[in-house]
Structures are given as structure tokens and as C-alpha cells.
Amino acid sequence: MGSDGIRRTIRALVLALAGGIIALAATHGLYATALLAIVVAAWTAVRNAVEQGAPSPALAPPAPLPVKSDPEALQRLTAYLDLSPAPLVSLDGDRLRAVNRAARRLLGTNDLVAEPPPALLGMLSDTRPGRTAKIDLDDAGEIRSFALTTGDLALSGRMLRIGALIDIDTELKAAEAAALRELVQVLSHEIVNALTPIASLAATAVAMLDNPVPPLPELREAIETVARRAASLHRFGESYRALARLPTPALRRTALAGFANDLAMLFTSRWPAIELAVEKHEAPAHLLIDPDQLTAALWAVLQNAAEALGNAPDAKIHLIFKARVGRTLIGIVDNGPGISARDESDIFRPFFTTKAEGSGIGLSLARQILRGHGGDLALASSRVGKTEFEATIPA
Known part of the structure; x- marks a missing residue:
């Protein structure tokens, strides 16, 4: 100057x-x-x-x-x-x-x-x-x-x-536009992910009908699962449309056995080559949850694990339910390649993804749902051959 x-x-x-x-x-x-x-x-x-x-x-x-x-x-x-x-x-x-x-x-x-x-x-x-x-x-x-x-x-x-x-x-105005884009991405992500196993299970049911003697019990179970998941998707979409945000969980007493079996059937119809082992011998008989939301949350983690496993011949995922004092633990463990150490701190960040076609919504939304239940979702550990996510909900 x-x-x-x-x-x-x-x-x-x-x-x-x-x-x-x-x-x-x-x-x-x-x-x-x-x-x-x-x-x-x-x-x-x-x-x-x-x-x-x-x-x-x-x-x-x-x-x-x-x-x-x-x-x-x-x-x-x-x-x-x-x-x-x-x-x-x-x-x-x-x-x-x-x-x-x-x-x-x-x-x-x-x-x-x-x-x-x-x-x-x-x-x-x-x-x-x-x-x-x-x-x-x-x-x-x-x-x-x-x-x-x-x-x-x-x-x-x-x-x-x-x-x-x-x-x-x-x-x-800029924030509103960004929020609208994020909402559209969340909705499209959840709708596509929910429809994929529904379509697969429906195709399985149609194939059963082509049998000379259709296996009626299996056919009924498949159709009932499709109906429940379709109704769940409808309720999920209606809640988002009405509130433009993740709705407060509608908690109700839900039998763990039926909840876990539905989730396993949907997973097997989507990824038949990957073994899903459900372990619930230490689990409570009932959960106090919003079954629609918790299904969406656990499905996001299961999908993440399945995509990480790819076509590995020995691919396996464990879905583990355990009762603890005042809470229920839900573990999802896979034997895939693990998560890169440099990515571990970012995997729950909205829109972070390492996949060419990924949106980065699934794990972020899953954690939001668990926290809405009064619990949480975290990466417990990750290394080659074992990656474990741990979800908690109040008992």
C-alpha cells in the first residue's frame, strides 16, 4: 500500500x-x-x-x-x-x-x-x-x-x-434443489432394490406353475412373500411422498422367525449362488421394530456384502441375531475381500461409493433407519476374508 x-x-x-x-x-x-x-x-x-x-x-x-x-x-x-x-x-x-x-x-x-x-x-x-x-x-x-x-x-x-x-x-433455494435431488436418488435406489428380488421371486413362482404338478406349499409361500414385500414397498413410498423424509418408525412387536425367514427368502431368490446362513439360537423370540424399515436397512447391508463377494465359489454370508442386556445385536458377516482402510471412514457418508454404478445411498440410509429405531449401525471389523457389520436395536 x-x-x-x-x-x-x-x-x-x-x-x-x-x-x-x-x-x-x-x-x-x-x-x-x-x-x-x-x-x-x-x-x-x-x-x-x-x-x-x-x-x-x-x-x-x-x-x-x-x-x-x-x-x-x-x-x-x-x-x-x-x-x-x-x-x-x-x-x-x-x-x-x-x-x-x-x-x-x-x-x-x-x-x-x-x-x-x-x-x-x-x-x-x-x-x-x-x-x-x-x-x-x-x-x-x-x-x-x-x-x-x-x-x-x-x-x-x-x-x-x-x-x-x-x-x-x-x-x-440451492439447498432445496440439492435436497430434492437427494430425495429422488434415495427413492429410486430403494424402489429398484426392493423390486429386484420381488421380480425374481415372482419369476420363480411362474416357473413353479409350469410344472405338471405345481408344488402348492412352496408356490403359496413365494406368492405370499411377494405380496408382503410389495405392500411394504408401497407403504415405504407413501411415507416418503407424504413427508419427503424418512418417517418415524412405526414400531410393533414382530416375530423374529418370520422376519428373518422373509429376509432370507428374498436374498436367496436374488443371489442363489451365495450361501446365507441365518443364526438365531441366541436371539429373542420377538423384536420391537418397524419391519418394513428394518428390512430395507438390513437388505442394504446384505446387498453390499453380496456385491463385494461377486461370483466367488465359496461366497458365504452369516446373518446373526443375538439377545443382549437391553438390546438386540444383528451381525452381518461375509468372507469377501474386505473394505479398503482408506474407505472405512467414508462408507456411511451419503453418496460415497466405489462402484461404477453405485449411488452411495444404501449404507447411509441403513444407519439412519437403525438410529431412528434408537440403535445404530457400524463397521465392526474388516479384513480379507471377513467383514462384519453390527447393528443394534433396543430390546
């Missing part, structure tokens, strides 16, 4: 704004705003230097500013700040200035705001540095919501307040 005084002032403002504007801007993804907002101080310092013709008396030793370079510095800084999409303002006593182009457009001024909105003046005064506040302002006849964050600078014996206004409406 033009002098040591201006450089010191810039450093002071960088510190004042670091906990406020930068943090909020970075949180909302406005990285350009985060970088540009810190030079509001420089803009203010140079403007004061131009107007007063001297540096702050607090700066020592006093030295005259290069008059020729200060207007150039102000012009450069103003150009930088004009790139920020967030309106930036400064409050000096009762004088409100629009610092950048976004603020000038919002407040309808080229510099000093002749009639500043009382709400903005009050909010600037009341919002402490590092905090944020919501304020509604008129933007060309449309009321828009902004998040206001502030920083303070002691300059020439008085306190100057800097403010950044972040457009909440734009952020909310």
Missing part, C-alpha cells in the same frame, strides 16, 4: 473479520466473498486517508501518506470488492456507506446512504462481531432475507463497523 499505517490498518481489520465474515462465507460456500470481504478494511482505511489527508494518530511514527498513490489504491480495492456477490457496508457513527457494487445496487446509492434503512442501522449496531443475524431488506420492491455478520475496527480514535450481507434466499 502507500504507507506502513495503511498496512497496519489492513492487518487489524483482517483479524477483526476473521471470526465473522470469513467463517460464515466459507460455511455457505461463498469463498470469493470470504477472500474479498477482508479487504473492506483496506478500502475504509484508504478512504479515510484520502478524506483526511493523514494517517491515524494512533499509528506511530506519523508520516504523510503519498497523496498520489492513495486514490489509486482506493480504486484498486473498490474494483476487487465489486467482484463480491455479497453486499458489503461500513458504519461510521450514523454514516452508512455502500462499499461494493452489490451494496450500491441493494441500497440505491453510489457511496453514502442518504436514508439508510433503520432496521439495517439497528442490526449493524446490535450484532456483535463474529455473530450473525437475519434481516429482511427491500431489493427493488422484493423483500429478501439476508444473514448479517460484522467486524469492528478502531480507526482514528473511533470505532468503525463493517458488515457483510449474505443472501439467504439464494442459499435456501
